[in-house]
Amino acid sequence: MDDFPEKLEAFVDADTNEALPVMQETAPDDDDHQHYPARIDRSVVIGESLRHVSMWCLRVLLIIAAGYVGWLILGQLWRGVLPVILALIVCSVLSTPNMWLRRLKFPPAAAAMVTIIIFFAVIAGVFWLIAPSIGRQSQTLYYQVFDGILSVQLWLQGEPFNLDSDDLTNFFNEVAAWLQNQAGTIAGEIFSGIGMATSVVITLGVVLVLTFFFLKDGDRFLPWARQAVGETSGWHLTELLTRAWTTLAGFIRAQAIVSAVDAFFIGIGLMLVGVPMAFALSVITFVAGFIPIIGAFTAGALAVLIALVSLGFTEAVIVLIIVVAVQQIEGNILSPLLQSKAMNLHPVIVLLSVTVGGTLFNIIGAFLAVPVAAMIAAAFRYFQDITSLQAGEKTAEDINYISPFGP
Structure with missing residues (x-):
């Protein structure tokens, strides 16, 4: 701290100090041995403060304007940007x-191709497993829903x-009618959000091609940049x-683990209770966990709704307890541990x-919101560093650089 005055002096604008009018104190009497420092006029102090505030306001307004322009550009290019974002995920x-x-x-091209084939084979296998279950039980569940509604109606009449x-x-x-309208709205949002290009x-298909080239040549991007x-x-x-990529990958991996744990234990509970389409519901739980x-x-x-209309009130309460218990354990122990x-x-x-x-970009926006916010936070932390x-x-030793091309 001995060199603090010198550091502070380096930030002082000499020209500004010379321009400040100084008001000298009236010379004290001979009997008064106190020494009064020179004073600066209050109007000058207020003016300097307002100047600093106005400059900060101008900078903030410029940043907001630049962000707004970037937002407009993103809106115009969203059809091309969305496949890139999905491919990166x-x-x-x-x-x-x-x-x-x-x-x-493995050569880079072969490694990328094999990885993509295995990935889509796993996804196709999951859908192949759940499709027959949904097909067999959907019609039965459809009638059970109306029976449940009729039972509730008779109960309310008594x-x-x-x-x-x-x-x-x-x-x-x-x-x-409202549910049918919402189902149509959700379907429209899915097709307008994901299939916006055509x-x-x-x-x-664009996501698939981009994923292949990102996996094949992605390691060349940072040196080129x-x-x-x-x-x-x-x-x-x-x-x-590098920080943004690490944050995105960490979020996806952590969320995948959390969603898998939720889906596994909730699926086991649904099977034990005897809820129809338990495996399909566990898959839905896994996918929904990424939001x-x-x-x-x-x-x-x-x-809980399917358990209520298909099995009854008691089983629905049991399913509710299972879901809440699993989500509480995940939310208070597993998720903070992984996502922190x-x-x-x-x-x-x-x-x-x-x-x-979700408000701005519907389902796609809700899915992308957290990783985007996390990457923005990572950039802000680097700015703070x-x-x-x-x-x-x-x-420099106090900052944890993670880029292989850092200093």
């Missing part, structure tokens, strides 16, 4: 097995409610990209991210 899952194959002396049958019939008809098939923008800027760029908070709640509510290292985001930020993403380094609060 798939690559974050497949990068590890792809590297395993490369260590086994004691102690004594509701009018016509009012109940109109109410359930409105609910059925169709789902074409979009998935650093060489393209220069040594100093390349250092920051490669570090930011934090909202996905798990939706999948659990669906399982991957994202380090407060649950409020996660919930707000999912809400905003560099700021602390330049302010002398940290040294």
Whole structure:
């Protein structure tokens, strides 16, 4: 701290100090031996403060304007950006097995191709397993839903409610119409969000091709980027990209583990209770788990609803207890343990991210919201590290650089 005055003096603008009008104190009497320092006019102090505030406001407005322009550009290019984002997410899952194959002396193209084939074979196998179950039990479940609605209607007509049958019939008809409308809306959102370019098939085809080339040539990107923008800027760029990629991959892996644990134990519970389509519901639980908070709640509510209409109230309560117990253990123990290292985001930020993403980009936005927020947070932490380094609060050894092309 001995050199603090010198450091502080380095940040003082000499020209500004010279421009500040100084008001000298009246010379004290000879009997007064106190020495009064020179004073600066209050109007100058207020003016300097307002100047700093106005400059900060101008900078913030410029950042907001740049962000708005970027948002407009993203909206125009979203049809082409979406396949790239989805391909990067798939690559974050497949990068590890792809590297395993490369260590086994597979050529890059062959390793990428084998990895993609195995990945889609697993997905096709899962759908092949759940499709017959859904086909066999969907019609039975359809009739059970109407039987359940009729039972509830008769129960409400009796004691102690004594509701009018016509009012109940109109109410359930409105609910059925609303559900049909929501189902159509959700289906439309899926096709408009994923197949925005032309169709789902074409979009998935583009994702497949991009995934192949990302797996095959992805390791060349960082050296090329650093060489393209220069040594100093390349250092920051490669570090930011590496941190963003590490955060994305960590989120996908952590969420996959959490979703798999939820799906396994909830699926076991559904099978023990005897809920129809238990395996299909466990798969839905796994997929929905990639949308934090909202996905798990939706999948659990669906399982409870199917148990209610197919088995009865008691079994539905048991399923509810199973779902809540598994999600509480996952949410309070497993998920914080895994995701704290991957994202380090407060649950409020996660919930707000999912809400905003879902509002702006529907289902795709809800799915992408948390990894995007985590990558933004990673970039902000790097900005804080560099700021602390330049302010002398940290040294280069205090910063954990993760890029292989860092300093």
